[in-house]
Amino acid sequence: GTNTGCLNDGTQPDYMSKNPDMWMHATLAECCDENYSWDLSACLGGSFPTGTLKYYMSYDEGTCVQDCVGASPCGGLAESWD
Numbered sequence: 001g002t003n004t005g006c007l008n009d010g011t012q013p014d015y016m017s018k019n020p021d022m023w024m025h026a027t028l029a030e031c032c033d034e035n036y037s038w039d040l041s042a043c044l045g046g047s048f049p050t051g052t053l054k055y056y057m058s059y060d061e062g063t064c065v066q067d068c069v070g071a072s073p074c075g076g077l078a079e080s081w082d
Contacts, residue, residue, distance in 0.1 A: 005043040006031035029077045033069050040069055056082040 006028055016023035025031035032043035051067035051074075058065045058075045065075020067082070 004039075005036060005045075027077065027079075029069050033074075033076055037070070044069075051077045054078075 006025070008028070012023070025034060028044060032040050036043035051069065054067050055064045055073075056067055056075070056078045057063075061075065066073045067078040068074035069076060
């Protein structure tokens with residue numbers, strides 16, 4: 001079948017469940033950005049969240065990133081605690 005986006009339905013293959021750090025993402029935006037960056041709009045369900053374009057600290061990356069989806073300097077959509 002055609003795979004056009006990220007799912008959160010609990011039916012992922014075993015290899016994904018066994019290595020969640022590689023395959024699982026905290027948000028739909030993160031999953032789409034990582035796996036479907038060439039067609040974010042379709043992956044995100046037709047709506048393209050832009051974020052605030054403000055910068056926030058990404059402790060995982062050790063630098064400030066922009067609240068947006070796409071290539072650097074975007075770091076994904078900021079969470080409420082960012």
